[in-house]
Amino acid sequence: MISRRDFLQSSMAVAAIYGGSGFGSWSRAAAQQAMSQDQLLDFDTYGNVSLIHVTDIHGQLKPIYFREPSINIGVGGNKGAVPHVTGADFRKMYGIEDGTASAYALSHNDFSALAQTYGRVGGLDRVSTVINKIRADRPDALLLDGGDTWHGSYTCHHTQGQDMVNVMNALKPDAMTFHWEFTLGSDRVNEIVENLPFAALGQNIFDAEWDEPTDLFPPYKFFESGGVKVAVIGQAFPYMPIANPGWMFPEYSFGIRDERMQEMVDEVRANGAELVVCLSHNGFDVDKQMASRVTGLDVILSGHTHDALPEPYVVGDTLVVASGSNGKFVSRVDLDVQQGRVLGFRHKLIPIFSDVIEPDKEITKLIDEQRAPFMDQLSEVIGKTGDDQTLYRRGNFNGTWDDLICDALISEREADIAMSPGVRWGPSILPGQDITREDLWNVTSMSYGEAYRSEMTGEFIHIILEDVADNLFNPDPYYQQGGDMVRVGGLGYRIDVTKPQGSRITEMTLLKTGEAIDPAKTYQVAGWASVNEGTEGPQIWDVVESHIRKQGTISLDPNTSVKVVGI
Amino acid sequence: MNFTRRDALAIGFGAAATALLPIGAFAEGTDEAIAAFTGGADVAEGGLTLTAPEIAENGNTVPVSVDAPGAASIMLLATGNPTPAVATFNFGPLAGSRSGSTRIRLAKTQDVIAVAKMEDGSFKMAKATVKVTIGGCGG
Numbered sequence: 001m002i003s004r005r006d007f008l009q010s011s012m013a014v015a016a017i018y019g020g021s022g023f024g025s026w027s028r029a030a031a032q033q034a035m036s037q038d039q040l041l042d043f044d045t046y047g048n049v050s051l052i053h054v055t056d057i058h059g060q061l062k063p064i065y066f067r068e069p070s071i072n073i074g075v076g077g078n079k080g081a082v083p084h085v086t087g088a089d090f091r092k093m094y095g096i097e098d099g100t101a102s103a104y105a106l107s108h109n110d111f112s113a114l115a116q117t118y119g120r121v122g123g124l125d126r127v128s129t130v131i132n133k134i135r136a137d138r139p140d141a142l143l144l145d146g147g148d149t150w151h152g153s154y155t156c157h158h159t160q161g162q163d164m165v166n167v168m169n170a171l172k173p174d175a176m177t178f179h180w181e182f183t184l185g186s187d188r189v190n191e192i193v194e195n196l197p198f199a200a201l202g203q204n205i206f207d208a209e210w211d212e213p214t215d216l217f218p219p220y221k222f223f224e225s226g227g228v229k230v231a232v233i234g235q236a237f238p239y240m241p242i243a244n245p246g247w248m249f250p251e252y253s254f255g256i257r258d259e260r261m262q263e264m265v266d267e268v269r270a271n272g273a274e275l276v277v278c279l280s281h282n283g284f285d286v287d288k289q290m291a292s293r294v295t296g297l298d299v300i301l302s303g304h305t306h307d308a309l310p311e312p313y314v315v316g317d318t319l320v321v322a323s324g325s326n327g328k329f330v331s332r333v334d335l336d337v338q339q340g341r342v343l344g345f346r347h348k349l350i351p352i353f354s355d356v357i358e359p360d361k362e363i364t365k366l367i368d369e370q371r372a373p374f375m376d377q378l379s380e381v382i383g384k385t386g387d388d389q390t391l392y393r394r395g396n397f398n399g400t401w402d403d404l405i406c407d408a409l410i411s412e413r414e415a416d417i418a419m420s421p422g423v424r425w426g427p428s429i430l431p432g433q434d435i436t437r438e439d440l441w442n443v444t445s446m447s448y449g450e451a452y453r454s455e456m457t458g459e460f461i462h463i464i465l466e467d468v469a470d471n472l473f474n475p476d477p478y479y480q481q482g483g484d485m486v487r488v489g490g491l492g493y494r495i496d497v498t499k500p501q502g503s504r505i506t507e508m509t510l511l512k513t514g515e516a517i518d519p520a521k522t523y524q525v526a527g528w529a530s531v532n533e534g535t536e537g538p539q540i541w542d543v544v545e546s547h548i549r550k551q552g553t554i555s556l557d558p559n560t561s562v563k564v565v566g567i
Numbered sequence: 568m569n570f571t572r573r574d575a576l577a578i579g580f581g582a583a584a585t586a587l588l589p590i591g592a593f594a595e596g597t598d599e600a601i602a603a604f605t606g607g608a609d610v611a612e613g614g615l616t617l618t619a620p621e622i623a624e625n626g627n628t629v630p631v632s633v634d635a636p637g638a639a640s641i642m643l644l645a646t647g648n649p650t651p652a653v654a655t656f657n658f659g660p661l662a663g664s665r666s667g668s669t670r671i672r673l674a675k676t677q678d679v680i681a682v683a684k685m686e687d688g689s690f691k692m693a694k695a696t697v698k699v700t701i702g703g704c705g706g
Contacts (some may be wrong), residue, residue, distance in 0.1 A: 211630050241624040242700060255620045467701050478621040479698050501676075 047336030048226035055146025055303035056325035059153035063120035063354030064427035067392040076475025083307035105351035122327030125359035146303030151180035154441035163370035179237035201234020231268035283482030291315035383548035386555035391429035406489025408547030415526035422484030459519035492561035617693035632668035635683035647677025
């Protein structure tokens with residue numbers, strides 16, 4: 001069905017962007033001269049249908065730095081399988097040379113040095129240029145947004161998502177599905193969706209009271225593209241009321257609902273769909289499992305877990321495509337569909353190198369209009385990073401941004417222990433770079449950012465760590481929520497990822513005394529992003545800004561407090 | 568099929584009686600409850616569809632539905648609750664659909680079990696693990 005030859009072409013597309021340069025032998029100017037927009041966008045248009053996938057943009061209108069994870073552990077059947085491969089193993093798997101643009105885009109090693117060479121990534125004005133180029137090749141290409149779009153920045157927070165809505169509308173998507181959008185609250189989500197000029201899809205978005213589908217979020221939509229009848233089925237994030245505050249959208253229920261996904265596939269096939277695409281916010285492991293259980297899906301455009309893969313992952317007859325996050329990548333998938341069958345495909349994960357891809361000036365202007373009322377606040381410098389200090393988040397355990405946030409919670413809130421949510425969004429800051437208020441909001445902004453301080457027993461802290469660890473390391477992907485481990489400050493522990501819930505976490509230690517955590521003793525714990533209604537405290541961005549201002553220059557000790565075994 | 572809450576409310580047409588078990592009827596545990604339902608007969612795995620969320624959105628009210636074509640009655644159990652037996656659906660010979668839907672409270676992560684007594688007197692069983700979590704760190 002899918003020819004091996006097409007698959008090889010796909011795998012080479014990114015590797016060939018930019019071959020053969022040894023690390024450090026390219027100056028920035030030379031590197032960027034050698035890498036051209038034409039090369040990045042070069043694509044031999046194929047078949048009769050083109051899909052364009054963006055996902056998990058998290059409010060990032062402007063180019064940013066984004067470091068990929070160094071640790072991404074797979075468990076059960078996913079041990080050692082993509083996307084749980086990082087660094088040198090990832091580069092070897094996909095034939096990527098060290099020090100190349102692809103290595104910079106897709107792996108973490110030498111991140112800050114390569115960032116100096118290859119520059120920032122993303123920017124929706126650059127994304128627009130890529131979309132326009134694909135539409136020039138194929139005017140009826142489908143642009144599909146996997147969600148987590150109306151969240152994640154200062155301007156997005158202060159406009160209740162309107163900045164992202166305005167800019168995305170200008171890019172003219174054909175359909176979208178959802179996750180963090182719902183943390184705007186159901187009234188605001190409903191208001192935006194009612195006026196959305198494209199389809200808002202989610203076969204698993206249900207009315208909570210009656211456990212029935214909603215009118216506002218249809219399960220699928222048909223499109224005519226290249227003479228092919230294409231059905232796009234939406235799949236929103238299944239665990240929204242659990243991972244995020246359900247009290248903000250009490251009218252809605254979600255879940256994986258793969259039996260209904262099968263019904264929808266059968267329904268669209270019965271109604272003449274020749275190509276069935278699932279626009280998903282399940283997370284990659286859940287999508288892999290869903291592809292093995294639901295028959296008749298040709299393509300799953302996968303979001304949520306922020307993985308960027310240079311070739312589709314094939315499960316049976318289903319292609320699973322992962323397109324990264326924060327505006328860093330756009331995926332293009334061309335398919336040859338004949339008589340209701342996919343005969344072949346060509347794929348490219350296009351990294352948005354912001355210094356190489358020409359911005360679409362109309363979109364730049366529109367973005368700047370969204371930001372203009374807030375520029376004084378956005379651009380205010382609140383501190384800087386030390387000469388050896390990169391700030392990043394992605395990874396199964398604490399990133400340096402999280403360490404900084406936990407330090408701020410402990411010192412500003414006078415706590416023994418700090419907890420910070422294991423979210424996967426948030427751009428990186430290079431060594432010696434100014435930290436602006438915008439940068440801080442990029443890693444903290446949300447509609448439930450209150451920093452609580454409460455007393456917890458050692459036993460309860462253990463229950464929390466075990467609970468979150470099971471959301472990440474349960475061997476059945478359907479029981480995973482797709483975030484990373486809760487980040488901790490002031491606390492060390494050992495985790496065996498192979499153990500069942502309740503026995504993964506041992507050797508919990510209070511770092512300031514070196515003593516073992518006593519299950520019966522009470523500790524002062526500061527944290528933020530509680531899903532509980534009525535959480536009180538100052539906003540996390542104010543707590544961290546105050547801490548950064550006191551520090552001036554940020555220089556963190558390496559975090560060695562979490563011992564991971566069973567990998 | 569799409570089985571909705573409204574259908575569940577209307578199920579009285581098909582089901583002769585939807586009897587909620589008296590509190591304490593099977594307090595001695597899951598195995599005992601199943602044994603009492605089956606009279607100790609063998610129970611085959613599969614042959615009926617039990618639909619429950621993988622992770623409960625709210626452990627206080629978890630939607631569970633079961634569909635067992637050819638069943639005379641179906642018992643639902645929540646194995647980790649103090650009283651495992653939740654409900655038994657009984658179907659008359661004219662019942663068009665041998666299915667039921669309800670919401671149950673789950674105290675903690677546990678297996679939900681449905682046991683169907685078929686019209687030929689045989690028994691079938693399906694099981695689903697429902698996780699009850701404090702959640703809160705999705706990204």
